Amino acid sequence: MPPSAERNPTPQGAQAAPAAPGPAASGGVQSLERAFGLLERMADAGGEVGLSELSATSGLPLPTIHRLMRTLVSCGYVRQQPNRRYALGPRLIRLGESAARLLGTWARPSLARLVEETGETANMALLDGDEVVYVAQVPSRHSMRMFTEVGRRVLPHSTGVGKALLSHTPDEQVRALLARTGMPAATEKTITTPEAFLDALAQVRESGYATDDNEQEIGVRCIAVSVPDSPTAAAISISGPAGRVTDAATDKFVPLLHEVAADLAQALARSGEGQ
Template structure:
């Protein structure tokens, strides 16, 4: 397929500048691209006029402009998280042999938006579109760990902390202590808090703004998803995959 040289060069300028956020002078940029200064200047002038590149007043160097952020934000905001997460969900299902979920928060409830079935028998009621409370599910607690104390207070005010099993957290301060731990270790565990006999491990998924926009989980019978297995095997797997999804959404972990 024929390529347009000026477009190729323009895109190369943007890629070079992306690699040098501190900026590049026209001499260095021309040298790196093996271009005449006059050609580089013409292309840069067009990019500056359109807002994709800006020139620093103090030294005349060029760096990426705000219009690049506008384009990037549009792409990131329109990513279908189910498509982005699909590979990670299947990877977790294969490695764990358990059922894997992808969930989002809506009106202080978790909504199951995708699911990869386990090849093993699992007596667990879960289906796409199902809703559940946040305080008693792994995915719910993972999502709560990423929001402010005021928002958690609001959730408690609206939804309460109803008890489902003897392990359900029904005390506000206990919940805040749990969320603090989740932020420290990077994952949440549902210790048979929603359904007796089912243990679940979950981790939050972050977008390019660092906001927890979803959560993924591995769930299975407590005799199979043991506390030991969660700590020694599943914790690393789910954190790794949640980070992989987050990176595709533009998240950068400092």
Template sequence: MAKAGGGVQSLDRAFAILETIADAGGVITLSQLASDTGLPLPTIHRLVRTLVDLGYVRQEPNRQYSLGPRLIRLGETTSRRLATWARPHLAEVVSTLGESVNLAMLDGDQIVYVGQVMPSQNSMRMFTEVGRRVDPHTTAVGKAILAGDDEDDVRALLRRTGMEGRTTHSLVTPDDFVAELRQTRERGYALDNEEQELGVRCVAVAVPGGSRLAISMSGPLPRMGDDVVDHAVPPLRAAADAIADELRTRG
């Protein structure tokens, strides 16, 4: 059925279903899909069955539905292209600041690192290698992305993932994490103070435009004082804006 804007309604609804499943953490019931999308249950059932047949949705043994394996190839290809577009902007930040710079995205309920540029000197091995998946509550990039979300949605995500402490500095209660997100919104950037890895501090800003992306600079704690963080924020924001422009131009 054609939409007034020239699109195809069934495609619009199919992508709404995929995004709703992703927003629910990757697994959802048909009744919850109907409630969250506002679509009639028979319509949901028909579209989901088509997506299952195509491999983009999977029916679980408990009769819930999850994102299917065919999306992996699409996501991996998109991530590689995104990293290619973003690399010059990440490299410019590295040349300015002299520390490792990372690009990460919220994929379902997890942060996945999709790009990284390291300096030729003063480099150290970080936990943030490309392809690494981590829970968002211990990362600056996760905080930067989630700071713009409704607090109820953030708490629902934390219930799904749990809040395992990676270090003694990790935030392990929803109230503490939500309070940290409020601070992140107020100052305009996020911090990871040895919460993912001891001895490592990170500062991150979100890529504007609702892309669920963020850029961070990571470094050993002795080199990441407050003055360095303050100096890092403007170049990170400039790179985030440039990547947002790339996404708008290429999208």
């Protein structure tokens, strides 16, 4: 959790790869399903892949993949690199930013409930490529509170939400992500080795929640849980001064976080059905 303390209140505005695609669902378009599937596999691989990698993970024949990628390149959603590998294209940014804003809007009532019942700042974050991006926040009403700008991007290894987001990702994928991002220390308590981070993820799976204990900023503690069955990897958290977000407070806050996360998952599902 990467907040900074604010003394004067300010108004606040890896999962396993799916099976090879079969026939399109009733009323669907198979080529669209395949194209979006390839984009998701590119994102899972860090945003850049070769055709042979896509063929191995998708089960599609190379000629089909090549045809779909040519179409995505012509539309600006994929670009071909000088090394002939394919990377996610800049046109996806506008779509992602708009979707993230909507997701943040849908999440605010749930975050407001967390603030009402815990007194601490509540956040929602997504895993976007190798980074954590904050898409919604409702601030605490305390004069000493935590503030994280919506849209801020951070590395996952030093944040509670990052641990929650990666807790069910296979170890080899986590290691690959950490190799790409590095593990810079934000404080003396930041986890800076892959082995220690994987141990922390095992603790998250065992306990059902993640913590950032002075790892992003000294004096700040964060408690986070993943949002179950979210259409994209998402987590919610509460954060505050370590003197308030104590072990005793954690015991009370964790069940509430899980309850709110489950309610939010249902709200997101309803929003998807309405599209």
